[in-house]
Amino acid sequence: MTRNFLKITSMAAVVAFTVACKDAKNEVDATAAEDEATATEAAVTYTVDADASTISWVGSKPTEDHTGTIDLQGGLVKVNGETIESGEFTIDMGSIEVTDLEGEAAQNLKAHLEGTVDGKQTDFFNVPKYPTAKFVVTGLNDNMLEGNLTLKDVTKNVSFPVMVSYDGDKMMLKSEEFTIDRTDWGIQYGSANFTDIVADKAISDNIKLTLDVVATK
Template sequence: MKKTLLIILASIVTVTILPAQDKLEADAAATLIEWKGNKIVGSEHTGIIDLKSGWLSFNGDAITGGEFIVDMNSIKNSDVKDEKMRERLVGHLKSDDFFGVEKYPLSRLVITGSNRNADGKLFITGNLTIKEATHPLEFVAVESIAGQTRTYSAAITFDRSLYDVRFGSGRFFSNLGDNAIRDEILLNVKLVVR
């Protein structure tokens, strides 16, 4: 009987000293994701894409996990001024040459952990899924806190060729010359969670 009581007490003590996990939801309307793609020589294109939903989990001030869903149908261009040319570019980005949004309407970033350095910068690890291909991703984020709102700013670069986004890629085609498009796509992200 004493042994059973000790086991129960030990279980209660163990449960009470486990750190609490907090979860904050992303404010999709306040979050901004800007993209940039470049040719090897010359031009670049920029635009935005919408966050559909997301969350981060915390243990104290450490990010322990999270998931973010991006609506690939929402991709927009911001640098082409001619409306017909802009619509043509966006249509091409949505096509199977690039992101195939009819078949793959969502992309996903799953956060697996983080470390904070002495300057307060966060080194975040996760897995990015585009077109059902998943690869690890690491990036640095800067955090700011105002009341119950946390904002994270990050420049995230990923290699599109890993996700079977082949159009204009020198990794798949050898005769592109000046028409080659860089495999690296830059995302400038301002994430707001509450």
Template sequence: MNVLARWSAPFALLLLVAAPGCSNPAADVTAAKVGDAQPVPGESDATPADAGLEAEAEESDAAPVAADEAALAAAEEAAFDGSNSSIDFVGSKLVGSSHDGGFKTFTGRFVLPAGGDSIRSVSVTIDMNSIWSDNDRLTGHLKNEDFFEVETYPESEFVSTAIVADTSEGGTHEITGNLTLHGVTKSVSFPATVAITDEAVSLDSEFKIDRTIWGIVYGSEADVRDNIINKEVVIRLDVDAPRGAEAEEAAE
């Protein structure tokens, strides 16, 4: 499987305070499209105002719902975590050095329809206290109120809302989903290379997000300390979820 540099969200996610010396790692990486959070397929808060209309709607929807339930029953799940996958990031100053980091602990899953030749959805939950970086002092900054406030926001989550074939950004698919980070949920879209074999489902991606959209700033956006840090953070995903016998072996 192609590895983009170990995720390697989102998933994420992140930013860094750096020391002088390296080029900006975000310069030539695709920026994720960010918008308002989207409803997850199959979930709706809409209710008919009239009881008769509601009954009629329920009757007309019965067949599609039954079909959906049958499809879900036949669906396959392929799980992944920090033992077989990675969620990494690179943050940098506007001029100067960069830092590598990521998350050690997370759990996720792909859902495949019957036949297992595509992916219906992907989701991941990240333990924010498992964040690491190449500098211990920086790791402390990332965990405390300077940035991610992991005691207040112990988990981050990504749940896909759409997965479509798309080669325009160099991958095989465009993945859209809701990324909850630092207590804020936004819809993000990013390119990914997805591969499905009898042994595993893999997903590789490299893109960048604007950390400030999730309220991740050093002090405030007007703070001189924050102004020297690049708002854009590179996210690198390398996901490998075993299937079938491979998954059973990994679980033992």
């Protein structure tokens, strides 16, 4: 009886974990890289204001979430009228911050994510080897921004909903929260799908992201 109960409980945990992953908001379907968009001669260049721009992230286990930010190093967007024709953003992978923890706990998680801990360099982003990531625009259809996202040495095409607005010489691009599957970029540490790990100890494959970019002429 006890053994059967444990089997049922374990199965329920796996099912709950799987359902939670599939219900992620605006879950991205990562596909093969596409040709980057090119701008017309009439396009105006907006330069990313790195100090005013940020990416917010949420990573999770079944029992807890961790939140944080990561900075843009720079980038540009080419706009014709109020239509984005092309662009690219460089992400500073060494700028990862953890906002739900404090002190040593926050620093330990930051170091693990960045891969600056001996023996754990390849668990997540291996920043010493891959100090930047990149997003290159491949298109904008209605409110869906499409682009090639490169993490470590893997490039995948993704699309997610954005809102673009203008105020004088300033352009603001803000995404809705969207979800990528980190394993699409080969980041498999702690994944229930790639490691022999109990479901309630696994790290979700999903990372939730929100992009908030300010750029000026």
